Amino acid sequence: MNKLVMFDLVVAVVCTILGALPVSAFAQQQQQPPPSTAATNKVFYLFNSHVPDANETKLGIPTDLFAPSTITVNKGDTVTIHFFNIETTEPHTFTLAAPYNIDTNVPQGQNATIVFHADHAGVFQYYCKYHLPTMIGQLVVQ
Numbered sequence: 001m002n003k004l005v006m007f008d009l010v011v012a013v014v015c016t017i018l019g020a021l022p023v024s025a026f027a028q029q030q031q032q033p034p035p036s037t038a039a040t041n042k043v044f045y046l047f048n049s050h051v052p053d054a055n056e057t058k059l060g061i062p063t064d065l066f067a068p069s070t071i072t073v074n075k076g077d078t079v080t081i082h083f084f085n086i087e088t089t090e091p092h093t094f095t096l097a098a099p100y101n102i103d104t105n106v107p108q109g110q111n112a113t114i115v116f117h118a119d120h121a122g123v124f125q126y127y128c129k130y131h132l133p134t135m136i137g138q139l140v141v142q
């Protein structure tokens, strides 16, 4: 048996073995664990922001915003929001109506820590009482 025939035989044996393996042997290596939906502590840093270069007087509406404007958690999570008012001239609130009933006023240059249990699923609007209709965000409890 020459070397070329020997090589062909080895290749044929290896291919036969690989072909006999179940597809799941390869698929298993690529499976990712599902995303966890177990209740956890979720921490967010929230800031007041504003539309740059916008003239509030000319527009007739506030240009204040929340950053981020969406907070997403899972039902059952304990949510901690560190809300920073980085402005030097006016207060802002973090207000979340029923069923959460949160209304935290934060004077200029200060911050507040808001902690609650996300025990109601759905989409809830949070807002600043002083800067509607623009300073709003969404709490998504999935």
Ligand SMILES: [Cu+2]
Pocket (backbone or CB within 6 Å): 064, 091, 092, 093, 128, 129, 130, 131, 135
């Ligand atoms: Cu505000």
